[in-house]
Amino acid sequence: MAITTRSGDDWWRGAVIYQVYPRSFQDTDGDGIGDLRGVTSRLPHIASLGVDAIWLSPFFTSPQTDMGYDVSDYCDVDPMFGTLDDFDEMMAEAHRLGLKVIIDQVISHTSDRHPWFVESRASRSNPKADWYVWADPKPDGTAPNNWLSVFGGPAWEWDGVRRQYYMHNFLTSQPDLNFHNPEVQEAVLATVRFWLDRGVDGFRLDTVNYYFHDGHLRDNPPLVPDPEATSSDAPDVNPYGMQNHLYDKSQSENIGFLRRLRALLDEYGGRATVGEVGDGARSLRTVAAYTSGGDKLHMCYTFDLLGPTFTASHFRRCVENFQTIVTDGWVCWAFSNHDVMRHASRFAPLGADRERVAKLAISLLASLRGSICLYQGEELGLPEAELALEELRDPYGIRFWPAFKGRDGCRTPMVWESGRANAGFSTGIPWLPVREDHRLLAVDAQEGVPGSVLEHYRSTLAFRRAHATLVDxxxxxxxxxxxxxxxxxxxxxxxxxxxxxxxxxxxxxxxxxxxxxxxxxxxxxxxxxxxxxxxxxxxxxxxxxxxx
The missing domain is CATH 2.60.40.1180 (Golgi alpha-mannosidase II)
Structure with missing residues (x-):
């Protein structure tokens, strides 16, 4: 068993983080959905890779319209995943194995079923009336401005009770919090403190540049395409990418809130933050602003390496751009996560040698300067799963099918045992299907096999640990x-x-x-x-x- 030796308040610098998508990791109660007890049971596998920490995607109470990224209670566990006691047991076992625990903090928006929003939409005069972004319609009844939702359509939804529009950067069931209200900031920070008191080691901050909006609600201008851009805000089938998002996100007021968040974490010592920055061509400038000075975020990641380009010139340009723009900040590099096609498929189209590409990709990732994040299943070389429309659960994919198939193809269950039904993930019917080409790549089919992708990951991460130069x-x-x-x-x-x-x-x-x-x-x-x-x-x- 590999036990991490990373310690001290800067353990995050150069750390290797393993992302766990709980609903697809391991099911222990037969309902076809992974749970926290399942995560606990599989922590020895994660530790055996030689990583330093796990990042746990949302497990909070939620209606699950966006798979948990629509939170209705920040301080409790959704029953489908277990209980707070299950979380505590999972965290205790992770710490016993030498693994830090980072949890997803989704605070730019809530579920429309969160008690805060239920109260806010009830009237224009209640105590939480200004906790969300509300605006009057234009004289002709249309939305206040031209802002778009990442998931398609306008970023405004009409509410008949208040006779106003509310803003939602994502689904209509995910209303945006109004961070211009100091009470909202206090309430959000209280939820962060709840988990700090419970012993978590850090937070992955979902859509960290979306917290504030332009108070004047100015229209976004059209985007002028930049041929040198290494990342974009949306697939090219989505009109969201046609705007220059000057006013609906990445506002200067965010800096002050991030300082408040960092001050809170510093009270506890040894805690870390990693922010998700989706800001198109401006992403690196946003990362520089959010990670400089040692008083805001510890590190950020962008979508620069999460695209389909697998060339030396692309990787060099991404790294050199970061080194030029982010002079005193820190980056967390990744090739895959729960929002993008698995890189074994992106980098190696059908017919290419995906196993060799998977090995080469982790060798490259492990040699870069920065922290790195791995996504569950990439250590097996899993490709993107092909799913039919009727199998999709992702509202983003359903909205833009068939031009964009969404994110379910990278979210199918982890495969553990090649000879068992559902590859050992569940005794019930999995929430997403397990494909045959995945089952053949299960952990037990690669464990101890010289030259397998799994064993290559272990030896590569051991190589990284053995050379302090690769950390920082x-x-x-x-x-x-x-x-x-x-x-x-x-x-x-x-x-x-x-x-x-x-x-x-x-x-x-x-x-x-x-x-x-x-x-x-x-x-x-x-x-x-x-x-x-x-x-x-x-x-x-x-x-x-x-x-x-």
């Missing part, structure tokens, strides 16, 4: 052709050279005359050649050498 050492790129990614990581007296060939063709890299490789290091799973100042890579390979 400097990173500088070397000149190379557009198909090869070459960079040096250094800290103290150690200098490590990484060379990645991201094509299916052999590549040769000539190093500068002052770059001397003292020895080739055993980067797991690869065996490229080296002679003098030449690195030769066969196929999808990586070279790691120690420099002097």
């Amino acid at each position: 050492g400097e990173m500088a790129f070397l000149a190379s052709n557009r198909d090869v990614l070459a960079f040096v990581r250094k800290k103290g007296g150690q200098r490590l050279l990484f060379v990645f060939n991201l094509t299916s063709k052999p590549q040769t890299v000539h190093l500068s005359s002052d770059t001397i490789v003292a020895e080739a290091l055993p980067m797991p799973g690869f065996a490229p050649a080296f002679a003098d100042n030449v690195v030769k890579l066969e196929g999808l390979d990586v070279f790691c050498g120690s420099l002097r």
Whole structure:
């Protein structure tokens, strides 16, 4: 069993975080939905990978219209997942195994069934009347402005009781909180304190740049496409991506609230935050603003590496852009999560060697400067599951089908035992189906098998742990052709050279005359050649050498 050795208040810096999507991880009561007891039972698997922490997607009380990202009680566990006692037992076991626990905090909006919203919509004069974003219609009865919902349609919903519109960045059942109201900030921070008192080690902050809106409700202008942009706010089938979102998110007032949040965490010591920033071409500037100075968020992640591009030039541009713009902040890199197509499918289209791409992807991710986040099942090389319209549960996918199939394809159940029904996930009917190509990649089919994706993940993360330079050492790129990614990581007296060939063709890299490789290091799973100042890579390979 691998026990993490990360400790101290800065344990998060360079940490490896494993995302658990509870409803798809392990079901223990046969209802087809994963639960907290299931998470507890599978923590030894997570610990065996050599990660430092788990990020637990929402398990709070919720109507589940958006799979738990519509919270109706921030301080309790939804019965489908268990109880607060189950959460405490899960956290105690995680800590026993040396794993930190990060929970999802969804505070930009609530469910429309949250008691706060029920009271707020009851009248214009009740104590919580201003806790959400309400606005009068235009004289012709239309919405206050042109803001759009990420999930399709206007970002405004008419309420007949108040005879006003309320704002929702996502589903109509997910009204946005009004962070301009100090009482809202106090209430939200109280929910954070509830979980800090319970012993959680950190928070992943959903849509962290959506907390504030423009108080004047100005229209968003159209977006001028940027060919150099490495991420976008929405798939190109969604009109949301046609606006420049200057006024419905990423407002300057957010900085003050993030300072308040950080001050609260600092009271407890050793706690961490990772913010999700979806801000199109401005994402890195937003990350810089949110992570600089040591008084706001500890780290953020963007969608720059969550797209389909798998090229050396793309990765280099993303990292160099971050290094240029975010000078004193920290990033959390990821290739997959619960919102995007699994990278085994994004990076390796049908017919490509997905197993080799999966191995190469984690080798690259583990060598980057920053913290990294893994998504459940990627350690098995799981591809995106193909689902029919009638099998979908994701409202986003249902809304834009068939041009966009939504997020259910990456949310299907974890596969544990290849010979059991539903691959050992549940004895009931799973909430999403388990596909045959997933079952064949189950944990027990790869456990202890030399060369498997699972064992490659374990050895790669062990390699990262064994080299302190990879935790927070400097990173500088070397000149190379557009198909090869070459960079040096250094800290103290150690200098490590990484060379990645991201094509299916052999590549040769000539190093500068002052770059001397003292020895080739055993980067797991690869065996490229080296002679003098030449690195030769066969196929999808990586070279790691120690420099002097």
